[in-house]
Amino acid sequence: MxxxxxxxxxxxxxxxxxxxxxxxxxxxxxxxxxxxxxxxxxxxxxxxxxxxxxxxxxxxxxxxxxxxxxxxGESRGSGEAEELESDLVKTFKVFDLDGDGFITSHELESVLKRLGMWDDTNCNDSTTMIRFYDTNFDGRLDFQEFKNMMLVSRA
The missing domain is CATH 1.10.238.10 (EF-hand)
Incomplete structure (x- = not known):
């Protein structure tokens, strides 16, 4: 699918x-x-x-x-689903710099800069990027919002 x-x-x-x-x-x-x-x-x-x-x-x-x-589920066993979940948790922790359970626009920008995927001339705004997936409108991503973003974006 x-x-x-x-x-x-x-x-x-x-x-x-x-x-x-x-x-x-x-x-x-x-x-x-x-x-x-x-x-x-x-x-x-x-x-x-x-x-x-x-x-x-x-x-x-x-x-x-x-x-x-x-x-x-028919094509992916529960072991693969658990592995995917584990990978998502690890990735979330990379972006959650202060360990508070949320990813802020500042944290997103900081990690992307460290990965060489962001510079100050970048036309994307990290606040806008967060807002796009922030379904409860608190200005940051919790794990479920992050997971939804990653699963929906895999297409």
Missing amino acids: CLLTQSDLKRIFEKVDVNGDGLLSLEELNRMLEITGTCQYSIQELESLVETKSLGFSEFLFFYNSISEQQN
């Missing part, structure tokens, strides 16, 4: 959000799953699975990643 980028998923989220309230109801989510042939769930099964009546964009990303992992 080819993973979609976060911008692809954002466009899908907005199209599926028929009433434009910024949330996917279980009915909207189920309709999308039926149309794409991804999964067959009843509304009750979906509610039990996602444990909520509607999904914001961050929950939608998590749901997408969960479904992707479930469908890729």
Whole structure:
């Protein structure tokens, strides 16, 4: 299964959000799953699975990643999934310079500079880069946001 980028998923989220309230109801989510042939769930099964009546964009990303992992599980054993998770934790720790469990724009910029992937003339703004994946809008990435970024960006 080819993973979609976060911008692809954002466009899908907005199209599926028929009433434009910024949330996917279980009915909207189920309709999308039926149309794409991804999964067959009843509304009750979906509610039990996602444990909520509607999904914001961050929950939608998590749901997408969960479904992707479930469908890729046939081709990737649990050992590979555990190895991927372990690699993500190690990578997160490289960027989390102060060890507080978050990656700030300053930490991101510092690590990218050390890796030779950033200079002061770089047109990218580290704050904008963080903001793009910061689904709870606190100005920094926690591990789940980082993981979502890495899994969605692998496409």
